[in-house]
Amino acid sequence: MNLNKPIQYIKGVGPKRAKLLHKLGIETVGDAIYNFPRDYDNRANILSINDLKIGEKQTFKAFIAGDAREYKVKRLTITKIPVKDACGAVELIWYNKPYIKNNFKIGEEYIINGKVSYKYGQICVDNPILERDEKNKLNTGRIVPIYSLTEGLSQNVMRSIMYNVITENLNDICEIFDEEVLQKYKLIEIKDAIINIHFPKDEETLKDSRYRLVFQELFLLQLGLNLIKNKFQTKKKGIIFNKIDLKNFLNQLNFKLTNAQNRALNEILEDMYSNKCMNRLLQGDVGSGKTIIAAAAMYVAAKNKYQAAMMVPTEILAKQHYETLINLFKDSGINVELLTGRLSIKQKKDLLNKIKNGSIDILIGTHAIIEENVDFKNLGFCVTDEQHRFGVRQRAILKQKGKSADVLVMTATPIPRTLALMLYGDLDISVIDELPPDRKEIATYAIYSSLRERAYKFAIEEIKKGRQVYIVCPLIEESDVINARSAEIVYDELYKGIFKNYKVGLVHGKMPSKEKDKVMDDFIIGELDILISTTVIEVGINVPNASIMIIENAERFGLAQLHQLRGRVGRSGYQSYCILIAYSNSDVIKKRLKIMTETNDGFKIAEKDLEIRGPGEFFGIRQHGLPELKIANLFEDIDILKKAQRCAEDIISKDPDLRENSFIREELINKFKDKLDGIILN
Numbered sequence: 293m294n295l296n297k298p299i300q301y302i303k304g305v306g307p308k309r310a311k312l313l314h315k316l317g318i319e320t321v322g323d324a325i326y327n328f329p330r331d332y333d334n335r336a337n338i339l340s341i342n343d344l345k346i347g348e349k350q351t352f353k354a355f356i357a358g359d360a361r362e363y364k365v366k367r368l369t370i371t372k373i374p375v376k377d378a379c380g381a382v383e384l385i386w387y388n389k390p391y392i393k394n395n396f397k398i399g400e401e402y403i404i405n406g407k408v409s410y411k412y413g414q415i416c417v418d419n420p421i422l423e424r425d426e427k428n429k430l431n432t433g434r435i436v437p438i439y440s441l442t443e444g445l446s447q448n449v450m451r452s453i454m455y456n457v458i459t460e461n462l463n464d465i466c467e468i469f470d471e472e473v474l475q476k477y478k479l480i481e482i483k484d485a486i487i488n489i490h491f492p493k494d495e496e497t498l499k500d501s502r503y504r505l506v507f508q509e510l511f512l513l514q515l516g517l518n519l520i521k522n523k524f525q526t527k528k529k530g531i532i533f534n535k536i537d538l539k540n541f542l543n544q545l546n547f548k549l550t551n552a553q554n555r556a557l558n559e560i561l562e563d564m565y566s567n568k569c570m571n572r573l574l575q576g577d578v579g580s581g582k583t584i585i586a587a588a589a590m591y592v593a594a595k596n597k598y599q600a601a602m603m604v605p606t607e608i609l610a611k612q613h614y615e616t617l618i619n620l621f622k623d624s625g626i627n628v629e630l631l632t633g634r635l636s637i638k639q640k641k642d643l644l645n646k647i648k649n650g651s652i653d654i655l656i657g658t659h660a661i662i663e664e665n666v667d668f669k670n671l672g673f674c675v676t677d678e679q680h681r682f683g684v685r686q687r688a689i690l691k692q693k694g695k696s697a698d699v700l701v702m703t704a705t706p707i708p709r710t711l712a713l714m715l716y717g718d719l720d721i722s723v724i725d726e727l728p729p730d731r732k733e734i735a736t737y738a739i740y741s742s743l744r745e746r747a748y749k750f751a752i753e754e755i756k757k758g759r760q761v762y763i764v765c766p767l768i769e770e771s772d773v774i775n776a777r778s779a780e781i782v783y784d785e786l787y788k789g790i791f792k793n794y795k796v797g798l799v800h801g802k803m804p805s806k807e808k809d810k811v812m813d814d815f816i817i818g819e820l821d822i823l824i825s826t827t828v829i830e831v832g833i834n835v836p837n838a839s840i841m842i843i844e845n846a847e848r849f850g851l852a853q854l855h856q857l858r859g860r861v862g863r864s865g866y867q868s869y870c871i872l873i874a875y876s877n878s879d880v881i882k883k884r885l886k887i888m889t890e891t892n893d894g895f896k897i898a899e900k901d902l903e904i905r906g907p908g909e910f911f912g913i914r915q916h917g918l919p920e921l922k923i924a925n926l927f928e929d930i931d932i933l934k935k936a937q938r939c940a941e942d943i944i945s946k947d948p949d950l951r952e953n954s955f956i957r958e959e960l961i962n963k964f965k966d967k968l969d970g971i972i973l974n
């Protein structure tokens with residue numbers, strides 16, 4: 293296989309174009325082959341001139357019927373060339389391309405594509421695309437691929453490069469499936485799929501090619517994940533916890549669980565009270581009340597004399613959960629501790645001893661929990677909060693610290709079912725699809741930066757009513773400072789300026805932990821009116837009295853992230869507001885922010901995010917340490933995923949080390965490369 297050959301050496305590329313291709317992420321022949329078109333234009337339907345419709349982009353066949361004529365209108369050079377077929381005539385028109393006239397000879401026949409118009413009593417096509425009626429026509433007379441481009445690279449050039457790459461290297465693309473699999477899953481051969489995804493013969497073949505490539509992509513992903521899971525998973529039966537009466541525990545709350553919370557809790561308890569080894573995903577939109585459900589489950593584990601651990605992505609969140617739990621368990625004899633990276637050596641040593649000798653019942657912490665030196669006496673229940681921040685591997689490591697520990701994974705990110713199935717193929721899913729009854733929709737407004745002042749004044753009105761305000765700024769690099777407002781700059785400007793009569797705090801990731809804690813604590817207890825921060829407050833932070841979220845440079849955030857940030861308000865019965873301040877008013881940005889103003893539904897937002905950013909960029913995929921998806925669509929390809937899963941399971945069950953499936957093995961190593969820390973097949 294020679295797919296690692298640098299792209300520069302492909303016919304028609306060379307060093308200059310190679311640089312442009314690098315910008316598109318295409319370094320090697322293999323990258324180019326898997327650089328699938330972003331769209332297609334069907335120019336296959338070849339009409340006669342008689343049938344052309346004015347105003348539409350169409351394709352027709354005609355011959356050059358006369359000499360080119362050239363006109364000069366001010367600085368514009370207009371070139372016109374007449375073409376004809378048996379039924380009629382069309383005028384082809386180019387602007388400022390005087391050299392074009394040398395490309396064509398009278399009598400030559402072409403396939404022509406372009407938008408048809410009617411001007412000066414004549415059917416015309418402006419800036420048409422012409423190609424000889426040859427076998428290898430790439431730009432018209434066929435379904436034409438549309439690639440992502442970069443400045444300096446045209447579609448036509450890109451197409452011819454792609455065509456050369458594919459035809460020159462087709463023999464190096466290897467078929468990973470045997471005949472039996474191909475037949476069973478009705479897959480076309482990989483070489484056919486590659487040619488036809490780029491240069492489809494017809495719609496049908498394009499569909500088959502896409503199916504084949506989506507199948508392969510999801511198959512490899514699933515296979516990789518299965519191998520990791522098998523490596524970490526003990527097939528043992530789970531712990532059977534004794535039933536615990538939760539009445540008193542739940543009665544101490546100043547609210548009643550929603551129906552959805554009750555349902556989720558019952559599903560979790562059912563697993564815990566049975567011999568099933570629980571592997572459950574608890575999914576619920578921001579503010580839906582997942583923490584209390586996890587707390588109840590940990591309470592059951594602790595009352596059964598098992599230890600429970602909860603791993604969360606940030607120190608701030610760890611501390612918040614710790615405090616919530618201390619409060620919930622204050623009269624229950626359950627010992628809760630906090631483990632983060634900030635303890636002194638002595639404190640840590642003490643804590644590790646207590647974890648080991650069992651004097652700690654519930655441990656909350658950041659990923660410090662999965663460090664090697666953390667040994668539990670009898671870990672029976674693990675929770676990971678905000679799973680999308682952790683890799684598949686980290687979840688597995690935590691679980692391994694116990695013996696057949698039950699696992700609960702919590703996420704606020706509305707994961708499309710396909711991704712959930714892929715990442716948590718072995719997980720059952722509970723959904724909290726209902727917010728507590730007192731919640732009001734968060735009123736969201738997107739404004740241009742010139743109206744900032746008004747947003748701040750509005751915030752002051754809310755502060756006067758007793759509420760609190762978040763102002764979030766994007767995380768920025770030094771070099772970026774001119775373009776985005778950093779938390780520090782905004783803080784400096786505001787606490788001396790418009791908010792000078794109010795108490796303003798600043799928190800960002802680079803502050804010493806103690807300072808960070810102090811500011812957060814002050815905000816939580818209402819000592820501060822306004823908290824200016826980076827996205828350190830993004831996940832999980834719960835300050836019900838805060839009702840205004842102002843996001844600076846909102847254009848810099850993904851929609852899913854904006855939704856998470858917005859979820860920091862609207863966590864009580866107060867009417868809450870989110871104001872998105874944009875420093876650019878491009879159409880794309882307007883469109884994205886409009887989605888935020890139109891819906892509070894995390895699932896809808898995730899779906900839109902996927903549409904806008906494409907599957908590769910979609911949250912989670914990279915964070916999970918998975919190879920990027922090039923073609924599969926997480927919302928639409930669920931049926932193919934199921935088949936690919938079946939196929940992966942089949943193959944692993946017969947050939948766990950992929951010794952007999954060496955092509956699959958090689959492709960898998962190639963795809964996952966270092967992404968999974970050499971976990972597979974080592």
Ligand SMILES: Nc1ncnc2c1ncn2[C@@H]1O[C@H](COP(=O)(O)OP(=O)(O)OP(=O)(O)O)[C@@H](O)[C@H]1O
Binds near residue numbers: 577704729
């Ligand atoms: N049934 C309920 N009725 C009223 N309030 C509730 C209910 N359940 C939870 N809450 C409160 O709602 C707030 C949000 O709950 P919690 O922090 O558990 O949300 P979450 O699902 O973890 O959200 P996020 O993903 O944003 O962290 C908390 O103040 C919690 O006490």
